[in-house]
Amino acid sequence: MNPSFVVLVNLSAAAEQAARYAAVLGAPLHVHLELVNVYQAPLLSSELAFVPMPYFPQMQTEAAEALQELAHRLPASAEATMLTAAMPDAVQEAIARYHPLLLAMSLSPEHDVLDYLLHNHVLPVLRATHRPLLLVPETSLPTGLPRRVLVAVDGEYFALNAPALALAPLLASWGAAFSVVHVRPTSSGPERSGDYEQLGGPLRKLLPTAEPLALHDDAGNNSAAGVLAALAETQADLLILLARPRSFLGRLFHGSVTAQVLRGCPVPVLLLPAEAPDQPDYLPRMS
Incomplete structure (x- = not known):
């Protein structure tokens, strides 16, 4: 059985870039990628206030389909999974399922967004797992193995x-x-x-x-x-x-x-x- 990475993804270009880099790093060992999206129902906001509740399952289904398409685009064996638990619980579930060598995710260059990601994603992941965590800046464009x-x-x-x-x-x-x-x-x-x-x-x-x-x-x-x-x-x-x-x-x-x-x-x-x-x-x- 090949080793695996768990890549925490959303539907952004930065997340796909992080997944592609994870595929590159794992290629020498034929690492399998598990793309995990931690889905949470959108909170009501000015943009979502008038979205009828029945549409939320449809949004979740569309997101799952988009994640499967992302898995097929990657230059490595990959599968996509959507989890609905809180971040620490979802990460623990992913580790129990896949036993990954490491976890990976992207980071935004914007300080406000970076602070949000650190507080709401990086911090819970490290607290929950004490596992190696690969962070790929949105502004970096790595294309090959590190020299x-x-x-x-x-x-x-x-x-x-x-x-x-x-x-x-x-x-x-x-x-x-x-x-x-x-x-x-x-x-x-x-x-x-x-x-x-x-x-x-x-x-x-x-x-x-x-x-x-x-x-x-x-x-x-x-x-x-x-x-x-x-x-x-x-x-x-x-x-x-x-x-x-x-x-x-x-x-x-x-x-x-x-x-x-x-x-x-x-x-x-x-x-x-x-x-x-x-x-x-x-x-x-x-x-």
Whole structure:
């Protein structure tokens, strides 16, 4: 049985672009795409106030037909499913059905829309699953497998969970060059010998090549800007970020580095769930 991706879609061009990119990333492993539309009955508004209730099932049927047409247009094996539960419940149902390697969705470049998507879609998905999540900006136009992948880590030691580590064969199948960078404020001071070696250790189980951990100091104390600068410097066409449920989810709208990077990132972003490791020899935050 081939592995699968779950792609959260609507009927927009951006959603189709995200599904096409997911098909490209999964092609080396013959990944099957499960297109999942989380359908909710439209709320009454100025535009829908005069739509008779009997038309809502018809609208749902038309949406389902459009999703099937999208599945047929993709360059990969794909099926479409419409779920009517709340987003976290629908995502959990999709995972129970398909056991995907990752979930994927598109992101809008407009800040108001992006905030809405982060709050109403990304946040529930990460809370509900702690699964890898691929985010494809609407403005990016990736057409092939990534050639250079940048993995950005922060100043906290971490452990990757089982769903994140399960992506190792997929990442290896791309044949890409992987770079690992740690972006820190310059005010954080010198690091002890071996800190970066230990910080990058968990990635050895995930990445196909053992790259040295490069240090990017950020004089402006803006880690998000540092990540984007490293992205430009390495000319990477895919960015991998760590997402900790307690820190990332709790501070998503309060200046978190991840949210700032998503707002300015021109390439697709793969969020990997990370937890604080249990081993006592790991230290807490370094900076």
